[in-house]
Amino acid sequence: MKGRQILLDHLDGREAAALMVDGRLDDLLIDSDAPRPGTVYRAVTDKPVKGQGGIFLKTPDGAAYLRGVKGIGQGETLLVQVTGYAEPGKAIPVSHKVLFKSRYAIVTPDAPGLNLSRSIRDDDMRDELLALAHDGMEGSAMGLILRSASAGAAADDVSEDIAAMRALAETVTDDNGTGPETLTEGDGPHVLAWRDWAETADVVTKAGSFETHGVLDAIDDAQSPRVSLGAGASMYVEATRALIAVDVNTGADGSFAAGSKANLSCARQLPAALRVRGLGGQVTIDLAPMPKKERKTFEAALRAALRKDDVDTVMAGWTPLGHFELQRKRARLPLAEVL
Known part of the structure; x- marks a missing residue:
């Protein structure tokens, strides 16, 4: 189906929102038990981390970590806002610049x-x-x-x-107030869809719309690391403990231009693949072989795709081995954890 559709439904009892663009899943939001980004706490300072310019905080939802602070002692009260999701076993990331x-x-x-x-x-x-x-x-x-x-x-x-x-x-x-307290909750998927998916779209709110409009099938596909790039090419997006690995393959196409075509398709599709899978952190892309003169074209295509993305991503550049690296904010929980 051509055009944009916003579908508001529930998935396994959790509030969820999906953005479909020309029949493909472009974005996916699923509620979780973790503190939502945007939540504002009255927090109490706990232990400073010497040499790192950070401090641990006490909140109603457990320990939080605030970076880039100076002159704050233990036991002080601060307003902080959740900025993303914590990695397993780590403190909730927060900022003192509340929006x-x-x-x-x-x-x-x-x-x-x-x-x-x-x-x-x-x-x-x-x-x-x-x-x-x-x-x-x-x-x-x-x-x-x-x-x-x-x-x-x-x-x-x-x-x-x-x-x-x-x-x-x-x-x-x-x-x-004085003690740790949640002052306002972050927005859930349905409100986030209204807030951030502002371009013209058909909005579907009927229960069961994920099934009738192909969202469930698209979510099943997103649980596989393989993403089709067209013309037999593909990329595999896989989370390891250290980083997100992206491997681009040309498939059966052995022509001289096959690598460049597959890499450009990767640049255009990678932001959506990461969004839907909820992946962030360090991203390393193992591109298909292409002439070095095509690197600027790849960078330009990736930069244009990231410009439309609402997750902060830094293009770190090329490695000596010819990989391209990104640093992406952990703004979502991994789809594998939510489901």
């Missing part, structure tokens, strides 16, 4: 100023949105970012979103 994010607006208590997404380029639209931002944040010292989705939204919807995020931010930041 309140919705479909149109992001309120930034620690970063004053009114800003618009760079993708909004129409001058008249920017002026209209800045006027809404000034009205919505009048009298507040907190900052605001209006997201790209606000450009195509009704003014009343944007204003309501700003007001809701401002009210939530003020309620949380005005907290003066």
Whole structure:
């Protein structure tokens, strides 16, 4: 089926959302028992980690770890926000830079100023949105970012979103409690789908839609490491203890251009393959053989694909053996763990 579809359903009793693009599974969100990213805690500092600039915190959901802090002693109270999922046996990753994010607006208590997404380029639209931002944040010292989705939204919807995020931010930041406590939960899959999948799409909310629209079959395919790249080529995306290994194969095609074609297809499809499988951390790509002069073309294709991805990923570059490496935020739980 052509076009974009957002399907909101449940999987094994857990809230789930799927994004299908031209009949292929492009993104998948499944709720879990782990603390959701975006959750805000009132946490109490515990043990500093000397030499690393970090400190462990006590939260209602267990130990958390905060990086890049100085001058914070044991027993102090901090507002922190969950930034991703912890690896097995490790503390919850958190940040002290708290954000309140919705479909149109992001309120930034620690970063004053009114800003618009760079993708909004129409001058008249920017002026209209800045006027809404000034009205919505009048009298507040907190900052605001209006997201790209606000450009195509009704003014009343944007204003309501700003007001809701401002009210939530003020309620949380005005907290003066002492012990560890969850102040606000992160968004679940259905809200995240509304918040982040803002491009035009058909939305299906009927129970059982995962089965009737092919999502369950696509999830079954995603549990296999093999991803078809077309024309007989494929890549295998496999999680090891140390890293995510990606192996690109040309299949039966022995032509001179086969390696370059397979590698470009890998660049275009890899972000979605990692999203759906919930994989992050160090990613090492063993590409098919291709001339060195084609490396820039591969990098450009991968950079363009990652630009559309909502998971922070750093292109680390080439290794002496000719592999390409990425460092990707652990923003999702691995699909194998959730299922």
